[in-house]
Amino acid sequence: MRPMSPPFMTWIYRHAPWLGVLAMVLFTALAYAPVTRNGFIWDDDANITQNPVIQSPGGLREIWSITKLPEDRRHPAASQYFPITHTTTWLQWQIHGAWAPGYHIVNVALHLAGAFVMWAILRQLGLSALAAWLAALLYVLHPVAVESVAWATERKNTVSNLFFFLSFWCYLKFFLMPAPSLRAAGKARHTYIVASVLFVAAILSKTNMCVLPAVLGVVLWAKQGAKITKAQVLQLLPLFALGLVFGVVAVYREYNVVGKFEEEFRHNGIERLLMVTHTPWMYLSKALWPHPIMFFYPKWDINAAVFWQYLPGPLLLGVLITLFMLRQRITPWPFAALLCYLIAIAPFAGFFDAFAFRYSLYADHWQYLALPAITPLMAWLLVKGMTMATPMLRGLAVSIAIVAIVLFTTQTHRLTYKYKDITTLWLKVIQENPTAWIAYSDLSVIANSQGRFEESIALLREALRYADVEELRVNIAVSLAAVGRLDESEKHLLAAIAKGEQRGQPAFLAMYNLAGLKRKQGRPKExxxxxxxxxxKKPGYFDAVMQLGDMFVQAGRVDLAKERFETAAAMMPDSPEAQVRLAQCHAELGDFRRAREHAARAMALRPGWLPAERLYGMLSTMPASPKR
Known part of the structure; x- marks a missing residue:
């Protein structure tokens, strides 16, 4: 083979950055091509397709509202306050509605944009051009990232990471550029302000971005030869304070708004310590060897009586101490990379309970922010191998890099098919992890909605083999009632209620469904x-208030029903159902003027809703004054 001519090599070197960009775009497009045919999956209904706030042209006001979040869990950010993330989703809904590929394509674009900024950051930190590009490419193709990119609900990850990278890049410019020149040009304050605005944007996209100051401090320490100045520490303090405030709010909301925590994932101090020290190894294993990748990983049995479960903590500490001791002999970057990785996964390591722990203690999207700490280390080692004196070692390093790129691309491409639709996802989850009870539960809901009640019952019986939780008992009770097996349905509801009483947490959902069953059995008094x-026990249970109001209507006590519906409307002012019920009560009592007001309010809350429009049309023919 003839060697390449010098002019051609000159052209390659001159256009290397643009060729690198083109390669990243092409590899990303190839890896994520299947998302253009994917639909919506788990939680996408609550966050997008059935979310009235996202779909409303005036929804931005509610998305950015803080005051109503704790009261109205139908709000898109009812679990956490992520207004920037939900704003991007709102914008897309206004443009193309429920066209699912649009959300996936934007997610891929955000993921790729974040990789480009990461590339720039690594060059800024002094990593070689090839190593920085390879690190960014491995990040954008990494199979662990698929869950964040191919799942519309995880928009919060791709948006927040992009703002994180942009903020980090600006902060590095502020901290690393020569101070005198910055002051002379009047750029120091401007750079710091822009970086801080981007930091706030990152936190408002997803709260775990509050770790940025800690990561930045570690990176500055490593970049400056394992030292950091007092002035830099003081400049970082406001960022730590800001991150702390948002972090505390996030933890509070997780405990008090998202939901009460089940006994199944409550642990004592020793068990929590075991979990915290085990989690980093689990995530690191997937970052370094991403196979198998699962949507729900099996929950491991945390047992303080098992000796080996105490080993991961000392081992992790030993690795950190060793890398720190070698910081002068090799470089501080391996220690810094591992420490940054641990900081990034800390919010989900088990220090605090998370509602999703009831399904699994690990999730790929929880280490999305941490991946950029690992891929640069991988790329640095590979490029270092490519410059070794021994041709065999150079060839081995090149081969490993090529194989990694090919494997990452093909596995990411394959994994994206799993997110085609909700049924495909859950069937794949059961295939990967048969103990994932939530998969059986959601498949049963789908079967139930399609009238396949016996299939739904069979799925729920399988789910109950792995977890005896309230929602499974309620779901199987609903399916049993649908086929007329009311006594068996009641047994499941009573079992859920008894378990709730046993653990001191009333099973309100089971109680609510039991009341509905009693109505179906013709026992209205019960x-x-x-x-x-x-x-x-729970005065704010909206649905119970509404049902009680309906029962008073059926009993002919419209006056008492009106009181209940007024209470419901006060609980949830944006409920058109409560407004329609009030309109009906006022009409029944002869106050047609107030009835029309409530019907009009219902139409304003849900434009095009036929029950409200028909009621308003009927009331328009009635006199305004109440009966005497």
Missing amino acids: AMEIYATILE
Whole structure:
């Protein structure tokens, strides 16, 4: 083979950056091509397709509202306050509605944009051009990232990471450029302000971005030869304070708004320590060897009586100490990379409970922010191998890099098919992890909605083999009731209620469904007693108030029903159902003027809703004054 001519090599070197960009775009397009045919999956209904706030032209006001979040869990950010993330989703809905590929394509674009900024950051930190490009390419193709990129609900990851990278890049410019020149040009304050605005944007996209100051401090320490100045520490303090405030709010909301934590993932101090020290190894294993990749990883049995479960902590500490001791002999970067990785996964390591721990203690999207700490280390080692004196070692390093790129691309491409639709996802989850009870539960809901009740019951019986939780008992009770097996349905509801009482956490959902079952059995007095018991223990249970109001209407006590619906409307002012019920009560009592007001309010809350429009049309023919 004839060697390449010098002019051609000159052209390659001159255009290397643009060729690198083109290669990253092409590899990313190839890896994520299947998302253009994917639909919506788990949680996408609550966040997008059935979310009235996202779909409303005036939804931006509610997305950015802080005051109503704790009260209205139907709000898109009811679990956490991520207004920038939800704003991007709102914008897309206004443009193309429920066209699912649009959300996936934007996610891929955000992921790729973040990789480009990461590339620039690594060059800024002094990594060679090839190593920086390879690190960014491995990041953008990494199979662990698929869950964040191919899942529309995880938009919060791709948006927040992009702002994180941009903020980090600006902060590095501020900290690393010569101070005198910055002051002379009047750029120091401007750079710091822009970086801080981007930092706030990152936090408002996803709260775990609050770790940025800690990561930045470690990187500055490594970049400056394992030292950091007092002035830099002082400049980082406001960022730590800001991150701390948002972090505390996030933890508070996780405990008090997302949901009460189940006993199944509550652990004592020793068990929590075991979990915290085990989690980094699990995530590192997937970052370094991403196979197998699962949507729900099996939950491991945390047992303080098992000796080996105490080993991961000392081992991790030993690795950190060793790398720190070698910081002068080799470089501080391996220690810094591992420490940054640990900081990035810390919010999900088990220090605090998370509602999703009831399904699995690990999730790929929880280490999305941490991946950029690992791929540069991988790329640095590979490029270092490419410059070794021994031709065999150079060839081996090149071969490993090529194989890694090819494997990452093909596996990412394959994994994206799993996110085609909700049924495909859950069937794949069961194939990967048969103990994932939530998969059986959601498949049963789909079967139930399609009238396949016996299939739904069979799926739920399988789920109950792995977890005895309230929602499974309720779902199987609903399916059993649908086929007329009311006594068996009642047994499941009573079992859920008994378990709730045993652990000191009332099973309100089971109680609510039991009341509905009593109504179906023709026992309205018992149903009303159950609704009253629910409201005694949980006065803000909106659905129970509404059902109790309906029962008073059926009993002919419209005056009492009106009181219940007024309470419901006060609980949830944006509920068109409560407004329609109030309109009906006022009409029944002869106050047609107030009835029309409530019907008009219902139409304003849900434009095009036929029950409200028909009621308003009927009321328009009635006199305004109430009966005497």
